[in-house]
Amino acid sequence: MHLFNNKSYIPQLAxxxxxxxYQEKELKVLISKLNFKGDIYSLPSGFILQTEGIDEAAHRILKERTGISNIFLEHYKNFGQADRTNKAILENIIDKNKEYFVGDLMLSDADFEWITGRFVSLGYYALVDINKVTPTKTELDESMEWYNIHEIPIMMMDHNGMIEKALESLRLNLDTNIIVLNLLPETFTMKEVQDLYETIFEKEYARNNFQKKILELNVLERLEKKFTGASNKAPYLYRFKK
Amino acid sequence: MHLFNNKSYIPQLAxxxxxxxYQEKELKVLISKLNFKGDIYSLPSGFILQTEGIDEAAHRILKERTGISNIFLEHYKNFGQADRTNKAILENIIDKNKEYFVGDLMLSDADFEWITGRFVSLGYYALVDINKVTPTKTELDESMEWYNIHEIPIMMMDHNGMIEKALESLRLNLDTNIIVLNLLPETFTMKEVQDLYETIFEKEYARNNFQKKILELNVLERLEKKFTGASNKAPYLYRFKK
Incomplete structure (x- = not known):
């Protein structure tokens, strides 16, 4: 029984x-510390079954590796330099018994050949409400945890660069792709939207300009204020237009 | 000697x-009629050498299949449903001698296995000035010609859908991606920009609104009018800011 090289997966494609x-004005990224010898940090990753579509594979992988399902997961970029392989990483942690994993998992020679080949990777990203998802790890992972965007460890292969490119895509799409904002609760204040933007773009917006900019996107509807006694200073609530 | 299945290429990835x-208010797409028996229309396509990056492969393929080089070629979408194969197409044109091609090319059994497997395809698109490029065909192509966007033939696999998605991406990026406009001559009038937009979006714009919208992108600089006698009605010329 091979872990990877079992003809079930499309080769050389990850x-x-x-x-x-997002949680309380903090932006984090979900990162696995792999169950390999040595400290190897990786994005939640996997391979594409011959029997499934690529988007389907992305959702399955995310579900299997993190427990997260039913989220808006979007392809943002492919990574495919000719020298893109994790051969150096795995060779670096090899011991004389060819035992790579800390746990009971074994990597056969065929697995090693397969997993250390050149891989083209399809990069997907998502933005979730940390309060609403509970990441779980698999036997491949020593841990699966949130890391603040400013405290990302050095990761395997080009995974640090993948995060940078995903953040660029997130920023680029934030204005046009309302789905991204769906991590907000059903109704929210303009301040909550502004907090989200300020966290992601790492800059401050003037309140009036920001409100104007967001309302011009024409995706929000303003709800009635709740009048509860002295709450005439309560902020308006908004929700996405149906 | 196998045409495809020769270990030089990444398998299952196209x-x-x-x-x-673009030419005189017409939008066209470059399409190959393949040198197969039967009328099989295809986008300029190819595979990725083990020794080259994916973007590099896209440029090489485009150069080899069409003669076009040094253009802004951008990835826009992956196509990867589980049943994405051209087996049905090739089986449909098979004759008793297993001769698929009209010309001297032969497809070995191993080639046939390889080429009829499941493929994930990386979709790239570009917008060029038809006057500036001269498409050429290879031995794989019976012809390589421009087809008006409204007169695209029925193509192999999901290639018609690929064109639709590429057009969506072109429209989506037109406002933000100034490179797309680089098919214009070095200096151009606002009317030339408007003609381009109207062709691509298939709608008319009010002249003043259009000019306002484009100038707000803040990517153009207006040049001095040439005063040549009665030319005080000559339009302003623009160029991209350096």
């Missing part, structure tokens, strides 16, 4: 998921 | 190029 988590 | 051509 999927890597950058899962951004 | 690149398809949607090359839009």
């Amino acid at each position: 999927i890597d998921c950058v899962i951004f988590g | 690149i398809d190029c949607v090359i839009f051509g």
Whole structure:
């Protein structure tokens, strides 16, 4: 029984998921410390079954590796330099018994050949509400945890660069792709939207300009204020237009 | 000697190029009629050498299949449903001698296995000035010609859908991606920009609103009018800011 090289998967093609988590003005990324010898940090990743579509594979991988399902997961970029392989990483942690994993998993010679070949990776990203998802790890992972965007460890292969590119895509799409904002609760204040933007873009917006900019996107509807006594200073609530 | 299944290429991974051509208010797409028996229409396509990056492969394929080089070629979408194969197409044109091609090319059994497997395709697109490029065909192509966007033939696999998705990406990026406009001559009038937009979006714009919208992108600089006698009605010329 081979872990990877079992003809079930498309060879040389991987999927890597950058899962951004937002919580109380903090932006984090979900990162696995792999169950290999040595400290190897990786995005939640996997391969594409011959019997499934690529988007389907991305959702399956994310579900299997993190427990997260039913989220808006979007392809943002392919990574495919000719020298893109993790051969150096795995060779670096090899011991005389060819035992790579800390746990009971074994990597056969065929697995090693397969997993150390050149891989083209399809990069997917998502933005989730950290309060709403509970990441779980698999036997491949020593841990699966949120890391603040400013405290990302040095990761395997080009995974640090993948996060940077995903953040660029997130920023680029934030204005046009309302789905990204779906991590907000059903109703929210303009300040909550502004907090989210300020966290992701790492800059401050003037309140009036920001409100104007967001309302011009024409995706929000303003709800009635709740009048509860002295709450005439309560902020308006908004929700996405149906 | 196998045409495809020779270990030089990454298996099950293809690149398809949607090359839009613009000329005198017409939008066209570059399409190959393949040198197979039967009328099989295809985008300029190819495979990725083990020794080259994916973007590099896209440029090589485009150069080899069409003669077009040094253009802004951008990835826009992957196509990867589980049942994405051209087995049905090739089986349909098979004759008792297993001769698929009209010309001297032979497809070995191993080639047939390889080429009829499941393929994930990386979709690239570009927009070029038809006057500036001269498409050429290879031995794989019976012809390589421009087709008006409204007169695209029925193509192999999902290639018609690839063109639709590429057109969506072109429209989506037109406002933000100034490179797309680089098919214009070095200096141009606002009317030339408007003609381009109207062709691509298939709608008319009010002249003043259009000019306002484009100038707000803040990517153009207005040049001095040439005063040549009665030319005080000559339009302003623009060029991209350096």
